[in-house]
Amino acid sequence: MLFVSTRGQTGKVSAAHAIKEGLAGDGGLFVPQSFPYFSLETILGMHALPYEQFAAKILSYFLTDYTADELTECAAAAYAAGKFGPDPAPLRKVGERTDVLELWHGPTMAFKDIALQILPHLMTKAQEKTGSDTRIVILAATSGDTGKAALEGFEDVPGTEIIVFYPENGVSPVQKLQMVTQPGKNTKVFGIRGNFDDAQRGVKDIFSDESLENELKDCGWVFSSANSINWGRLAPQITYYFKAYADAVASERIKPGERIIFAVPTGNFGDILAGYYAKKMGLPVKQFICASNSNNVLTDFVNTGVYDKNRVLNKTVSPSMDILVSSNLERLLFDLTENDAAQVAAWMKQLNTVGKYQVSKDVAEQVRELFFAAWIDEQETVDAIGRVHNDFEYLIDPHTAVAWRAAEKYRLLSGDDSYIVVLSTASPFKFCKTVLEGIGKAAGLNENDPFEAAHRLAEETESTVPAQVTALESMPILHKDVIAAEEMAQYIKKTLEIIK
Numbered sequence: 456m457l458f459v460s461t462r463g464q465t466g467k468v469s470a471a472h473a474i475k476e477g478l479a480g481d482g483g484l485f486v487p488q489s490f491p492y493f494s495l496e497t498i499l500g501m502h503a504l505p506y507e508q509f510a511a512k513i514l515s516y517f518l519t520d521y522t523a524d525e526l527t528e529c530a531a532a533a534y535a536a537g538k539f540g541p542d543p544a545p546l547r548k549v550g551e552r553t554d555v556l557e558l559w560h561g562p563t564m565a566f567k568d569i570a571l572q573i574l575p576h577l578m579t580k581a582q583e584k585t586g587s588d589t590r591i592v593i594l595a596a597t598s599g600d601t602g603k604a605a606l607e608g609f610e611d612v613p614g615t616e617i618i619v620f621y622p623e624n625g626v627s628p629v630q631k632l633q634m635v636t637q638p639g640k641n642t643k644v645f646g647i648r649g650n651f652d653d654a655q656r657g658v659k660d661i662f663s664d665e666s667l668e669n670e671l672k673d674c675g676w677v678f679s680s681a682n683s684i685n686w687g688r689l690a691p692q693i694t695y696y697f698k699a700y701a702d703a704v705a706s707e708r709i710k711p712g713e714r715i716i717f718a719v720p721t722g723n724f725g726d727i728l729a730g731y732y733a734k735k736m737g738l739p740v741k742q743f744i745c746a747s748n749s750n751n752v753l754t755d756f757v758n759t760g761v762y763d764k765n766r767v768l769n770k771t772v773s774p775s776m777d778i779l780v781s782s783n784l785e786r787l788l789f790d791l792t793e794n795d796a797a798q799v800a801a802w803m804k805q806l807n808t809v810g811k812y813q814v815s816k817d818v819a820e821q822v823r824e825l826f827f828a829a830w831i832d833e834q835e836t837v838d839a840i841g842r843v844h845n846d847f848e849y850l851i852d853p854h855t856a857v858a859w860r861a862a863e864k865y866r867l868l869s870g871d872d873s874y875i876v877v878l879s880t881a882s883p884f885k886f887c888k889t890v891l892e893g894i895g896k897a898a899g900l901n902e903n904d905p906f907e908a909a910h911r912l913a914e915e916t917e918s919t920v921p922a923q924v925t926a927l928e929s930m931p932i933l934h935k936d937v938i939a940a941e942e943m944a945q946y947i948k949k950t951l952e953i954i955k
């Protein structure tokens with residue numbers, strides 16, 4: 456399988472190459488030239504496989520330059536029970552016709568672990584395969600969860616350095632603590648004065664800065680990305696859509712072949728795009744619910760065909776979705792235009808210059824057929840947490856609540872009682888304050904002490920504080936730098952000891 460750029464200005468490359476580079480040289484994203492198609496029988500048959508074998512099997516269709524043994528080895532290292540518990544993606548029965556896919560059982564309590572635990576293994580193998588003796592610098596801009604999950608995945612991986620940038624005031628206290636206490640000889644974390652988009656734009660600019668690239672190359676370094684623009688990050692996410700379906704059939708929640716709906720809390724459009732690819736590969740999906748918070752660029756896009764990032768970025772209780780530019784949408788547009796790279800490149804250029812573009816009528820119609828989009832405000836999010844806890848004795852985090860509420864809106868508007876799987880992307884213990892507000896137990900909480908909130912949440916819900924949170928209480932703060940977005944390149948060079 457070879458990979459092409461969504462902007463069409465680079466040659467075809469192997470999976471190893473695409474994973475090592477992250478972003479294509481023309482600024483586009485790598486996509487596979489074609490997609491495999493699975494019969495229903497094959498999909499249901501995968502139910503019997505342990506998660507790591509399931510994952511290795513899906514990856515084997517895209518990463519054809521990796522041997523089956525290599526993929527099994529990568530997946531086994533990534534999805535060990537010590538890291539994820541017995542099942543990395545359990546499907547919980549919650550409502551009458553609405554269940555929840557819990558994707559946060561990994562080391563950092565966010566769904567991003569599922570991709571970022573395996574990416575470093577895929578990347579070091581890619582280095583071997585491309586015969587490269589350069590060292591990799593991973594750069595990640597994070598709205599909270601990517602940063603920690605990437606740090607955790609790459610910590611002390613030989614031949615790599617990882618540098619993470621987060622918006623200083625745009626992440627939750629637990630998220631921030633998780634990052635600034637990150638150990639590892641090859642890890643570095645910077646706060647950015649600005650929002651997530653400032654951090655993401657900074658990273659993108661650095662990736663397209665040729666003189667910086669050459670300067671690094673001379674010192675034996677090459678950039679790569681752990682953001683969901685990397686194919687090695689996106690592909691592992693396809694697995695859990697198939698698994699959720701196979702599990703729902705096995706537990707007789709649905710009939711074999713029944714078309715279902717996935718509700719996805721969406722930011723950079725990576726998670727939901729993996730679902731779209733699963734559908735393209737034969738999974739019986741009726742529609743995707745694209746759920747946003749008040750940063751509702753995608754809701755408007757689905758409803759009007761106009762993508763317009765010219766608006767103020769709101770800070771919300773679901774910070775991992777506080778995004779105005781959803782990078783992976785570019786891959787969807789490439790697919791829906793039947794790989795019209797020139798068209799995609801033109802839209803992306805407009806996005807860069809005037810901050811908006813309008814897709815063709817045909818593409819807009821396809822988007823509306825595939826996706827139902829809704830955005831959820833702060834109060835609705837908090838209320839949904841309380842209602843789900845009340846009605847089902849089940850605790851969800853604010854991101855999951857956004858998707859849950861969007862699914863409710865879909866049912867109200869459409870009258871459709873199709874089976875819905877809500878993707879749960881973070882543990883409620885990552886966002887204790889908001890969850891406590893949701894269940895009506897936040898009175899008198901000390902805003903600045905994340906641990907007080909965690910202990911109270913555990914008490915009120917008769918659960919235990921996850922070990923990942925209690926461990927933070929005694930970890931020293933190792934990363935204190937806060938810098939301006941314009942200073943990112945300079946601090947990268949300092950970290951790599953290229954300049955003093």
Ligand SMILES: *Cc1c(COP(=O)(O)O)cnc(C)c1O
Nearest residue numbers: 600722723724725726775880881
């Ligand atoms: C990253 C993240 C999302 C958004 O996922 P995308 O792939 O960026 O759309 C949603 N919820 C949580 C908790 C996240 O960490």
